[in-house]
Amino acid sequence: MSTAEYAARRDRLIEQLRAGGGPVGLRKGTSNLFRDRARTGKRRLDVRAFQHVLAVEPAAGVVDSEGI
Numbered sequence: 001m002s003t004a005e006y007a008a009r010r011d012r013l014i015e016q017l018r019a020g021g022g023p024v025g026l027r028k029g030t031s032n033l034f035r036d037r038a039r040t041g042k043r044r045l046d047v048r049a050f051q052h053v054l055a056v057e058p059a060a061g062v063v064d065s066e067g068i
Contacts, residue, residue: 022042
């Protein structure tokens with residue numbers, strides 16, 4: 001996964017955010033919430049593409065990843 005690919009995904013998300021006002025929610029493939037929710041008029045930002053490992057530093061025990 002390249003830095004350019006990440007930057008393109010990030011820039012598309014920024015464009016979505018700037019496209020309109022009002023409340024926003026996340027559109028993603030899964031949820032960690034196990035409850036019914038009423039539908040709202042929120043704009044949904046599509047974050048499903050943010051699922052990659054960006055960098056691994058084994059010596060430091062650090063992983064930089066996108067996460068949804």
